[in-house]
Amino acid sequence: MFRSLNSDVSFPNLEERILALWEKDDAFRESVRRRPATQSFAFFDGPPFATGLPHYGHLLAGTIKDIVPRYWTMKGYRVERRFGWDCHGLPIENLIQDELKLHTVKDIRDHGVGAFNEACRAGVLRYTKEWRRTVSRMGRWVDFDNEYKTMDLAFMESVWWVFQQCFEKGLIYQGYRIQPYSPALATSLSNFEVNQGYKMRQDPSVVIAFPLECDAKNSDRDETLLVWTTTPWTLPSNLAIAVKEDLEYALVAHEGHKYWVAESRRLQYFGENDEVIDRVLGKALVGRRYKPLFQFAPLMSEKQYAIFAADFVSDSDGTGAVHIAPSFGEEDFQLGKAEGLGLWDPLDAEGKFTHLVPDWQGIGAKDADKAILQKLKSDGRIFRHETFEHSYPHCWRTDVPLLYRAQKNWFLALDKEITNADRVTKTLKQWMIDSNQQIRWVPEHIRDGRFGKWLDGARDWNLSRNRFWGTCIPVWIAEDGDMLCVGARAELEALTGQKVDDLHMHVVDVLTIKTSDKKTFDPNGKAYTRTPEVLDCWFESGSMPYAQGHYPFENREALEEHFPADFIAEGLDQTRGWFYTLTVLSAALFQKPAMKNVIVNGIILAEDGQKMSKRLRNYPDPNELIDRTGADAIRLFMIDSAAVKGEELKFSEVGVKNITRAVLLPLWNAVSLFTTYANADASKGQLTWKPGQNRVSGNELDRWILSDLQALLARVKVEMEAYRLYNVVPALVEFVDDLTNWYIRRSRRRFWKSENDGDKNDAYATLYRVLVEFSKALAPFLPFLAEEIYQVLVRENDPQALVSVHHTDYPVFDASLFDEALNAKMALAREAVVLGRGLRAERNIKNRQPLRRLRVVARSEAAAAGLRSLEDLIRDELNVKDVDIALDESSFVQYQAKPNFKALGARLGKNMKAVAAKCASLSHEEIKGILEGTPLALEEATLTAEDLLIIREVSPDLAVTATPNLTVALDVAIDxxxxxxxxxxxxxxxxxxxxxxxxxxxxxxxxxxxxxxxxxxxxxxxxxxxxxxxxxxxxxxxxxxxxxxxxxxxxxxxxxxxxxxxxxx
RNA sequence: GGGUCUGUAGCUCAGUUGGUUAGAGCAUCGCUCUGAUAAGGCGGGGGUCGGAAGUUCAAGUCUUCCCAGGCCCA
Missing domain, CATH: 3.30.2320 (hypothetical protein PF0899 fold)
Structure with a gap:
């Protein structure tokens, strides 16, 4: 009647079979369909780049993204799960550049942006098959057929709409920011890329002489300020000098000249004998003007070529005076902005000097260092010239040193006020901070820690990238500076009079907007040109909640139903990534959080505690591991770890195998035992019970395991609703232990006994019921094994049954089956057995040797009664003829006492120590008296039984042992x-x-x-x-x-x- | 340099509002059980709870500082 199971099961093979079954039954889609659309649980899936293969971090996040939706599906919710792909951005652009051998931005333009973009489009999905295979093989149910892609027309159109919303709320502005810039790639780089490229490098270390202008106050003084720099190529762009206000500067006479230098740095450049003429604080120098090195830069402000005060100036290196080129350094830029110096950048896109600096036109910035220094030397402006070695960021692709350079970018302003539908007005940042407070984070500390702190310090978001393959920034600018932001394909069609079916740069930028009313095409209207940048691809992933459903062009109601998401899960590294961009954009658009619950997983390290590294080969290939151990074991290993609360996990194959041994195999063997004996009894005609029938059993073991299962279900519910996955697995594992190592162990003979009695059928009914219910409880966590158990026990026996365990309802706590007192007395009986086994081991009496008697002393009449009802279990398990349960233990233990600190501490305070000493010296009789109900009066306090913790000393001559709950004595005489x-x-x-x-x-x-x-x-x-x-x-x-x-x-x-x-x- | 998390047995980790002798699993050694179990059971060895100071009758737990590691940012 039941399929007979092989005890040397191969879980990987079993899983492959289940995958085929799911495929045949269309089980995933059916699991979604059969739940009502009106009761939805919204899940958002963060899109990975399809340019790499999935690694363990993805498997971990993917498992979490599978367990939670499966659970809520079984709880009756419709949980749509769409996979998504991040298609734009540098990863794919770099890949295609390599393949087409296009080294620079100029190469790409020469090749043709259209051809380049089409190559990106054609190449970006190259690994999706591998992803689909691995993700599915891990047992994850997610919709790949209905996946969203950030390069889809509909997705991009929604992104435009999101951008336009921000634009119309006045959040979007253009401004400058200093960015690391690769001259070879002709693009600025992300911080991530910069961090990959630090290398040691030799650079010049130069002290330049800046003669100060004479003015009314300093008419007769021929003075020179010494300024230190390591970037001579920025000197043609020098617009100012900065000193520190409260730092002391000395004027030193040396070889007929007078030099200003920080006093603390003086001896670096001058001898003891060089006379100090004057000493002043930096503020005395502020405002003085100097003679510029070159005449290239135009005069842009009154203050150009003057000395300013700045806090960032230090005297730990150099001369205490810093050269300022506002286009080439964060601090320079900030100072220039504050003082209104303007920006002057004489470099072209590839970092070469333009006609603005004719002396070195066509020479790359860093390459010009030498020539610039030579010129300055001949002009007598070099005071000292040395070389030093330091760590400096290089372009990770071309190894060329980076330039820090002011770039014009589009920003999203966080300090702009937004009024919501309820007329509450706050800044965007405040909306973000408030949204964050409404999110349940697991682990909790992320909310006010890492994420909260990041929000507090967040700066305006730089949205633009000077690249090609991305969603165009939909802003068109007229010659007079007038801007027009387009938020829909139809709008663009109206403004251009052209049909538009792609929003990528090479398609959009050949169109001309001509309009007089900013709404319709007018051949005589004003011409607008699109700003050349594309959007940061994080803007696209942050728009995913709206864009995946082409909101608001389609699915208007669906969005309202599915937003905010009930649940998302990603790695800790997304704090500044997807978690952040989701939060910014949902605050900007709706003044709400984008999600209600977030599980943040930690990073997965190799077994040796280092990062997983392809080079070190310190981890097994994920696909090969799945083939070896199966996905269930890997899933459970990962979930049964702190990795599901943001901590790191050292991944070990041994750990995965332990899960198989500790959980999967015992459970499998339990099912196998059941089918073996049920089949045997069925063929002998001794099985009166029918699968699916529940019987009311009077057997304490049966009632106990059902009660124990209820306790498990209650616990799982609490933890799942709090998204604490890490507390669920230990509970499941404990139950497997209870089931196999106690219930089945003690019930073995009930299945074997040849008499066809009610008890045997009670046992079958109970074990069947528990296995089926437990398989449902396990289903979200071990989807394959749970399915196999369900198939064997239910579906293969009942054509009417639901086709998959994942279509069933999650089992709920049944109070009528729960018996707390029974659970407690069973725990006590098990404790007595453990103590008895200990005594046998201590006396070296093996279990096969029957003994006359075990005496168990309980601490209360109720406990004793409980044990008496389980006497048979104890007798059998310990192989004794007789179990004697009593209440008086004084014949084989001597009492000693320790104070119950918790009870007494609060009462006694400082007297605690004195009382503790007195407790320790109480006699056996005194303690016995207290236990029997006579309080003992001490100086400091009156002691009752609750105030003491009893220690039971047993004679080494007797086979006796004691715990706070029980005393157990074994009669070891063998006749x-x-x-x-x-x-x-x-x-x-x-x-x-x-x-x-x-x-x-x-x-x-x-x-x-x-x-x-x-x-x-x-x-x-x-x-x-x-x-x-x-x-x-x-x-x-x-x-x-x-x-x-x-x-x-x-x-x-x-x-x-x-x-x-x-x-x- | 800043933020944040982590530090407990050889390894992986629990440890509640501060309260008895700090626990579990794995590994190891010894013993043992088995008519489901590549299983199970019992026991041994193994700990200055990262360090120091403080608060307290009492600190693995609270506070401060320091050390080490991870991640993020600069």
Whole structure:
């Protein structure tokens, strides 16, 4: 009736079978469809780049993204899960550049932006097949057929709409920011790219002489200010000099000139004998003017070529005076902005000097260093020229040193006020901060820690990239500076009079906007040209909630239903990434958070604690590992770790295998046991119970395991609703242990007993019910194994059953099955057994040796009553004839006492120590008195039983042990009858071993023969012939019979025999 | 340099509002059980709870400083 299961199961093969089954039944889509559309649980999936292959970080996030939606699906919600792809941006552009051998931006333009973009479009999805295979193989249910791509027309149109919304709220502006710039690539780089490219480099270290102008105050002084720089190429762009206001500067006479230098740096450049003429604070120099080095830059402000005060100036290097070129450095830029110096940048896109600096026109900035220094030397402006080595960022692709350079960019302003629908006005940043407070973060500390702090310090978002393959910034600018922001394809069509079916640069930029009313095309209207940048691709992923459904052009109601998301999950690295961009844009558009619950996973390290590195090969290939261990084990290993609360995880294959051994195999064996015996009993006609039938069992074990299951379900519910996945797996593992190592272990004989009685059928009914319910509880976590169990136990027996365990409802706590008192007394009985086993081990008495009596002393009448009802279990498990449960332990323990600090501490305060000492010296009788209800009055306090913790000292001569809950004493005397029984069991054990060796089935009958039998063994066989026959299904037992069949030698306790076992017939 | 998380047995990690002798799993060694189990059970060894100071009758837990590592930012 049940499929018979192989005990040497291959989980990877099992999983492949289940995958095929799901495919056949269209199980995923059906699991979504069968839940009502009106009750939805919204999940957003962050789009990965398809230019790389999935790694363990993706598997971890993917598993979390699978478990939570599966759970809520089974709870009755419709959980749509669309996969998405991040298609734009540098990863794919770089790849295509390499493939087409286009090294620079100019190469791309020469090749043609259209051809380049089409190559990106054609190439970006190259690994999607591998992704789909790996993600599906991990058991993740997600819709790949209906995936969204950030390069789709509909997606891009929604992004335009998002941008336009921001534009219309006045959040978008153009401004300058200093950025690392690669002259070879003719583009600025992200911080991430910069961090990859730090290398040691030799640069000039030069001190330049700037003669100060004479003015009314300083008419007769011929003075020179010494200024330090390591970037001579920025000197033609020098517009100012900065000193520190409260730093002391000295005027030094040297070789007929007078030099200003920071006093603390003086001896670096001058001798002790060089006379100091004057000392002033930096502020005295502020405002003085100097003679510029070159005449290239135009005069842009009154203040040009003057000295300013700035806090960033330090005297740890150089001269205490800093040259300022506002276009080429963050601090220079800030100072220039504050003082209104203007920007002057004489470099072209490839970082070469333009006609603005004719002396070095066509020479790259860094390459011009030498020539510039030579010119300055001949002009007598070099005071000192050295070389030094330092770590400096280089272009990670071309190895060329980067330039820090002011770039014009589009920004999203965070300090702009926005009024929401309820007429509440706050700045965008404040809306973001408030949104964050409404999000449940796991782990919690992210909210006010990493993410909260990042929001507090957030600066305006630079949205523009000077690249090609991306969503165009939809702003068109007329010659007079008038701007026009387009937010829809139809708008662009109206303004150009052209049909538009792609929003990429090479398509959009050939169109001309001509308009008089900013709404319709007018050939005589004003001409507008698009700003050349594309959007940061993070703007696109942040727009994903709206763009994946082409909002607001389509799916208007769906968005309102699905926003904010109920749940998202990504790695810790997304704090500044997707989590941030989602938050910015949802605050800008709707003044709400984009999600309600977030699980943040930590990074996965290799087993050695280092980053996983292809070069070091310190981790197994994910696909190969899945083939070796199966996906279920990997899933459970990852989820049963702090990685699901943002901490790092050292990934180890051993850890994965441990999961298989500790959880998957025992559970599998439990199912296999069930099917084996149920099939055997069914064929013998002894199975009156039918699958699916629930029976009310009077057996305490049955009631207990069902009650224990309810406790598990209650616990899982609490943890899943709090998104604490890391607390769920330990609970599941404990239940597997309860089921296999107690329920089944203790129930084994109930399945085996040949009598066709109610108890056996109760056992089948209970085990079946527990396995089926548990498979449902497991389904989100171990989707394959849970499915297999469900298929074997339910679907293959019942054509009417739901096709997949993942279509069933998640089991809910059933109060009628829950019995807290039963759970407590079973725990106590198990504790008694553990203590008893300990005593046997201590006395070196093996379990096969029956003993007369175990005495268990409980601490209360209720506990004793509970234990009495479970006496049989304890007796059986410990192999004793008699279990005696009592309340008085004083005959075998001596009491000692320790104070209950928790109870007494609050009451006693400083007297605690004195009382603790007195407690320690209480006598056995005093303590007994207190335990029996007579309080003991001390100077400081009156002690009752609650104030003491009793320590039970047991005599080493007695086989007694005690815990706070129980005292257990074992009668270790072995008489002849007990010894014979032990020998009989040894015989049984040996015969069972031979049966197993001979691959007999559990129902085969055997003939047994013993030869060379010693006297004790002979006695044991005679005395226990009936018992032995029944245990081993022996048709005959012959002493000194024929030597036929499988054999083994028995040697135990001085007794010997040879045993022969042969199948009957 | 700033932010944040982490530091407990050989390894991986629990450890509640501060309160008994700091626990588990793995590994290891010894013993043991088995008519489901490549399993199970019992025991041994293994800890200055990263360091220091403070608060407290009492600190793995709270505070401060320091050290080490990770991540993010500069």
């Amino acid at each position: 002849e009858a007990l010894r014979l029984e032990m020998l009989a069991r040894e015989v049984v054990s040996r015969i069972q071993g031979l049966r197993k060796e001979s691959d007999l089935t559990v129902t085969d009958r055997v003939d047994v023969s013993l030869t060379g039998v010693s006297e004790g063994l002979r006695g044991a066989v005679e005395a226990h012939r009936g018992y032995i026959s029944a245990e081993v299904l022996a048709a005959s037992i012959l002493v000194e019979g024929p030597e036929n069949g499988a054999s083994d030698t028995l040697e135990v306790d001085g007794e010997t025999a040879r045993i022969f076992v042969r199948k009957v017939g």
